[in-house]
Amino acid sequence: MPSAYILANVRVTNPAQYEDYKKLSSIAIQAHGAEVCVRGGGVDVLEGDWQPDRVVLLRFESAEQARRFYDSEEYRRARQAREGAAVMRMVLIEGAI
16 A cells, blocks of 8 residues: 655754644644654664654655645644744655555
């Protein structure tokens, strides 16, 4: 079945304010049927020079569903709450399981 993933690397700069983002992004994740595969946790670099901070991996049924999540009013509120609290790097990856 085709799937799509949103992979994010987050450098949290204001942990207290970031808590608001986490609450609002959780609402958006639930509203758009995403599966949380990874949200935080330890990271052990096996190869290369990437030094990720907080890693989040979400799985969606399709790229279209992932884009609807990202463009949604729910996630727009979360992004606004995140302003000044974190530096986000996020990609949409199309794939299959």
